[in-house]
Amino acid sequence: MPRAVILTNPASGKGRGVRRRDEALPQFRAAGWEVEAHHGLDADASLALAHEVVATRPDVLVMCGGDGMVNLGLQAAAGTDVPIGVLPAGTGNDFARCFGLPLRDGAAAARRIVHGRERSVDLARIGERWYGGVLAAGFDAVVNERANKMTWPRGQARYNLATLAELRVFEPLRYTLVLDGAERELDAMLVAIGNGPSFGGGLRIAHGAELDDGLLDVVLIKPVSRLELVRTFPKLYHGSHVNHPQYERHRVRKVTIASPGIVGYADGERFGPLPLSVECVAGAVRVRA
Structure with missing residues (x-):
C-alpha cells in the first residue's frame, strides 16, 4: 500500500490549507493509499517535521499551503529519492503553476498526485538553502x-x-x-x-x-x-x-x-x-x- 504524508500550513489562505487538505484526504484513501496528516506550529517546526517525514521514506511528501510551505518541503526532499506533491492553498502558488495543478480544488490536485508521474526537476541553491521559483x-x-x-x-x-x-x-x-x-x-x-x-x-x-x-x-x-x-x-x-x-x-x-x-x-x-x-x-x- 503506497503511503502519503501531508504537511499542512493551517494559516495558508485564511484557512484554505485545512480545507484543501480535507478535500484531498478522501481521494488518497479511495485510491488505496495509506495517508497521514500533520502540521507544525510554525515554520521551524514544519521544517523539522518535513525532515523527519523524509527520513521515513514515504511514497510522497505532500505540502499543503503556499509557496513558502512548498519551499520547506524542498529543503527536506532535495537530494533524496522522496518525491514531493503539492496541494496549492496559498496566495501565489507559483510552484504549483509550473505543473498546471488545480489551484482551487484540493480533490483534483490530490488526484494529480495519486495518478501522476514522478518528474525530476532542477532547483536553485544558495548555500545550503534551495528554491524552486x-x-x-x-x-x-x-x-x-x-x-x-x-x-x-x-x-x-x-x-x-x-x-x-x-x-x-x-x-x-x-x-x-x-x-x-x-x-x-x-x-x-x-x-x-x-x-x-x-x-x-x-x-x-x-x-x-x-x-x-x-x-x-x-x-x-x-x-x-x-x-x-x-x-x-x-x-x-x-x-x-x-x-x-x-x-x-x-x-x-x-x-x-x-x-x-x-x-x-x-x-x-x-x-x-x-x-x-x-x-x-x-x-x-x-x-x-
Missing part, C-alpha cells in the same frame, strides 16, 4: 521588505500599498553580476534569477524558464521611468515584457549578484542581503504531479 532582487524585493515592516493592512492590500509607496521614490539600482565567471556592472530596476518562470502569483518575470534544463534564467529590467515601470507591470502576466527594449536575459549555471542594501526573496521567503551566489542543481528533487 524565482529570486527577486530589485524593485520587487524592496517592496517585499517594506511590506514586511507594515502591520496594516493585511493580505495583498499591504503589498499594493508598499508598491505605491516605493514607486514614488524608487531609483535604478547599481548591480555587480558574475555570470558563469564573467563579471559585469550595470544599473537596473530589478534583477530576477529564475529556476521557474513566475513569482507573485503568476507574474512571469522569467518567462521561458524551464524546470529541467540545468540552467538559471537571469532577467534584467534596465532603467526605465517610474511611469514606464507601471505600464510594463501588467505585461508580466503574459510574458510579453520580453519584447521591451530594456529587457535582457542570460541563461547560466551559476550567478553571483550584489547590490548595496538589497535583500533577496525567493519562493516568498527572505533569503538575506546581497551578495548572494546562486547555482542550478539539475534534477535536485522529484515531483509527483
Whole structure:
C-alpha cells in the first residue's frame, strides 16, 4: 500500500490549507493509499517535521499551503529519492503553476498526485538553502521588505500599498553580476534569477524558464521611468515584457549578484542581503504531479 504524508500550513489562505487538505484526504484513501496528516506550529517546526517525514521514506511528501510551505518541503526532499506533491492553498502558488495543478480544488490536485508521474526537476541553491521559483532582487524585493515592516493592512492590500509607496521614490539600482565567471556592472530596476518562470502569483518575470534544463534564467529590467515601470507591470502576466527594449536575459549555471542594501526573496521567503551566489542543481528533487 503506497503511503502519503501531508504537511499542512493551517494559516495558508485564511484557512484554505485545512480545507484543501480535507478535500484531498478522501481521494488518497479511495485510491488505496495509506495517508497521514500533520502540521507544525510554525515554520521551524514544519521544517523539522518535513525532515523527519523524509527520513521515513514515504511514497510522497505532500505540502499543503503556499509557496513558502512548498519551499520547506524542498529543503527536506532535495537530494533524496522522496518525491514531493503539492496541494496549492496559498496566495501565489507559483510552484504549483509550473505543473498546471488545480489551484482551487484540493480533490483534483490530490488526484494529480495519486495518478501522476514522478518528474525530476532542477532547483536553485544558495548555500545550503534551495528554491524552486524565482529570486527577486530589485524593485520587487524592496517592496517585499517594506511590506514586511507594515502591520496594516493585511493580505495583498499591504503589498499594493508598499508598491505605491516605493514607486514614488524608487531609483535604478547599481548591480555587480558574475555570470558563469564573467563579471559585469550595470544599473537596473530589478534583477530576477529564475529556476521557474513566475513569482507573485503568476507574474512571469522569467518567462521561458524551464524546470529541467540545468540552467538559471537571469532577467534584467534596465532603467526605465517610474511611469514606464507601471505600464510594463501588467505585461508580466503574459510574458510579453520580453519584447521591451530594456529587457535582457542570460541563461547560466551559476550567478553571483550584489547590490548595496538589497535583500533577496525567493519562493516568498527572505533569503538575506546581497551578495548572494546562486547555482542550478539539475534534477535536485522529484515531483509527483
